[in-house]
Amino acid sequence: MPELPEVEVVRQGLQPWTVGRRIQSVTVQHPRSVRRHQAGASDFTQRLIGRRLERIDRRGKFMWWQTDQDEALIAHLGMSGQFRVVGGEHNARHERIAIEFEDAQPGIVFVDQRTFGGLCVDELITVDSSQMPSSLQHIARDPFDDRFDPIAVAHRMKQSRSSVKAVLLDQRIVSGVGNIYADESLWRAQLCWSTPANRIRVERLHELLDHASDVMTQALAAGGTSFDELYVNVNGSSGYFERSLDAYGRAGRPCRRCGELMVKEQFGNRSSVRCPNCQRRR
DNA sequence: AATTAGCCCTGATTGC
């Protein structure tokens, strides 16, 4: 499940292969992968052909290229999206969109088994002195953003009666955190996922955000978390942060802090793993 | 307005 560190690995991997190059052709092989582009697949293609990609940015789990027409080519990996650099013939399983460039260098393909991810073209606007795609205005700054304000975000979290995990996953409050790094952050902060955010001292919420930033920084340094071939870098290589995970995927195994057996619990229609001893339910 | 449940999707795994 690509979250902020995995998306950042992909962004950095794509940069040298895409920025400064002009698009020659775009092939949409699956309509669902451009469903966010309201005007349809042919409009998507027409807006991109002949455009030069100027730079690639990211906020939370979204990334986008700025084109020489000052539009944004937005990408979200969803659950299983990948970008692969391909030279010559390519026909990968679950290949959804292919982009070729005017020079003779390799193109890129968007591969996505479950098609939760996708691409679209959108206008760029300036919000709060940051340039970003219009359709991503509701996405809050992530902990890697220079202007991320953990004190303000902690106070915003403190106002919610939802569970602290639901708030941590709310991309309108803080972006980039998904189920893996939410469980990791809560384990480090010794908080139970179900505790209402407004019942937690704001100082502890601030600490939780610091843990989130730390664990994602460490995951990025390790090249991200890979469980299987569903998350890989543009060259097909996997990250190795999985071996460093303390909570996610460790149900039934001893807590690395106290030795108690970790438990898996239902959280909405997904799951949470916590230590029943050092992440006590209030 | 705030919060939560449900939907989309495919393939590996589990259960009968």
Next chain:
DNA sequence: TGCAATCAGGGCTAAT
């Protein structure tokens, strides 16, 4: 053995 149910879950929409 074979088929069906289950699980994974981000982001959006609908319902409460």
